[in-house]
Amino acid sequence: MDWTLSDVEAFARRTLTQAAYDYVAGGAGEERTLRDNVEAFRRQTLRPRFMVDVSKRDLSTPLLGQSYPVPFGVAATAFHRLFHEDGERGVARACAERGILHSVSTLATTPLEEVAQEGARRWFQVYIHRDRELTGNLVQRAVDAGYEALVLTVDAPVWAIRERDRRNKFTLPPPLTLANFERYLDAAVAGGPDGLSNYVNAQLDPSLTWTDLHWLRRFGLPVLVKGVLTAEDAALAVQHGAAGIIVSNHGARMLDRVPATLDVLPEIVDVVRGRVPVILDGGVRRGVDVLIALAAGANFVMLGRPVVWGLAAGGSAGAGRVLDLVREELDNAMALTGCRSVGEITRRLLA
Numbered sequence: 001m002d003w004t005l006s007d008v009e010a011f012a013r014r015t016l017t018q019a020a021y022d023y024v025a026g027g028a029g030e031e032r033t034l035r036d037n038v039e040a041f042r043r044q045t046l047r048p049r050f051m052v053d054v055s056k057r058d059l060s061t062p063l064l065g066q067s068y069p070v071p072f073g074v075a076a077t078a079f080h081r082l083f084h085e086d087g088e089r090g091v092a093r094a095c096a097e098r099g100i101l102h103s104v105s106t107l108a109t110t111p112l113e114e115v116a117q118e119g120a121r122r123w124f125q126v127y128i129h130r131d132r133e134l135t136g137n138l139v140q141r142a143v144d145a146g147y148e149a150l151v152l153t154v155d156a157p158v159w160a161i162r163e164r165d166r167r168n169k170f171t172l173p174p175p176l177t178l179a180n181f182e183r184y185l186d187a188a189v190a191g192g193p194d195g196l197s198n199y200v201n202a203q204l205d206p207s208l209t210w211t212d213l214h215w216l217r218r219f220g221l222p223v224l225v226k227g228v229l230t231a232e233d234a235a236l237a238v239q240h241g242a243a244g245i246i247v248s249n250h251g252a253r254m255l256d257r258v259p260a261t262l263d264v265l266p267e268i269v270d271v272v273r274g275r276v277p278v279i280l281d282g283g284v285r286r287g288v289d290v291l292i293a294l295a296a297g298a299n300f301v302m303l304g305r306p307v308v309w310g311l312a313a314g315g316s317a318g319a320g321r322v323l324d325l326v327r328e329e330l331d332n333a334m335a336l337t338g339c340r341s342v343g344e345i346t347r348r349l350l351a
């Protein structure tokens with residue numbers, strides 16, 4: 001596989017139906033935030049330092065008491081078997097082979113226990129459903145299957161308006177299912193062309209408040225709050241016991257016109273003051289973007305679409321290739337800015 005990162009999306013596009021491609025590539029509304037997420041990184045320039053001995057570089061990064069070989073992991077994304085038959089297990093295998101952190105979506109097309117069998121270091125992403133018993137059972141299954149943390153997605157009290165998906169009448173084609181919830185299968189798939197978004201809308205709980213974070217913490221795993229975009233919500237998340245903050249706008253897939261995640265990162269880092277890790281996702285397309293996010297104060301970074309493109313283009317090996325390329329680029333950018341370790345990536349690098 002002789003790809004560069006710039007090729008992967010184009011390769012993926014060739015293998016996917018228009019509806020599946022649009023589901024991944026698209027965002028909410030006019031997709032202004034979608035463009036901004038990426039542009040915020042492209043606007044940032046760097047202040048490299050030289051004549052530091054960079055012959056040895058260490059990319060390892062601590063997070064929640066663990067050490068990871070690189071400061072980035074895989075964000076939770078839905079429906080992997082729609083993109084390649086290797087599906088969620090393929091991404092998990094690519095992560096396991098490299099020791100990379102894998103967040104697994106509630107909306108996976110493979111049961112969470114099967115994904116766990118690949119042995120990757122794993123977090124489980126949770127949507128709290130109206131039916132708390134259903135959510136509780138799912139979370140308990142994740143605990144039992146060795147997931148190390150829960151990621152509570154808070155930015156989806158209702159579902160988004162995604163115009164590409166509406167136009168395409170996007171739904172999960174049979175025989176694929178929301179494999180973590182077999183009993184809702186019929187509702188999801190048989191609901192007609194809008195079955196999926198109707199289904200999700202009917203299940204999401206718009207009444208969620210911070211009290212629900214306390215409920216989720218009772219399952220005993222650290223709970224990270226994903227989808228924070230303001231200092232106010234970051235402060236509340238920490239106050240209510242979040243183990244980490246994920247600064248995210250859901251890959252610009254919920255509400256158009258919210259800011260790029262890189263632009264809101266500093267206010268969140270300032271209010272959190274190192275009490276819990278701050279993780280960023282959204283618009284990271286290159287190793288140098290990982291460096292920029294870390295320099296701007298993130299402790300860790302997650303990749304969404306790039307890994308999905310890798311999976312679509314080349315299955316598990318394709319996802320792995322993307323992870324390797326991002327790692328190589330980050331290592332190269334560290335050397336060329338005078339950083340020997342992740343701890344040396346600081347704000348002084350940002351022009």
Ligand SMILES: Cc1cc2nc3c(=O)[nH]c(=O)nc-3n(C[C@H](O)[C@H](O)[C@H](O)COP(=O)(O)O)c2cc1C
Nearest residue numbers: 024075076077078105153250251281282283304305
């Ligand atoms: C195809 C796709 C599916 C996603 N599914 C989920 C999901 O099920 N749960 C969730 O919390 N976030 C989901 N996300 C958002 C990602 O976790 C992440 O926030 C986003 O992809 C990061 O932006 P990036 O794609 O620009 O890297 C999804 C994103 C994409 C692109």
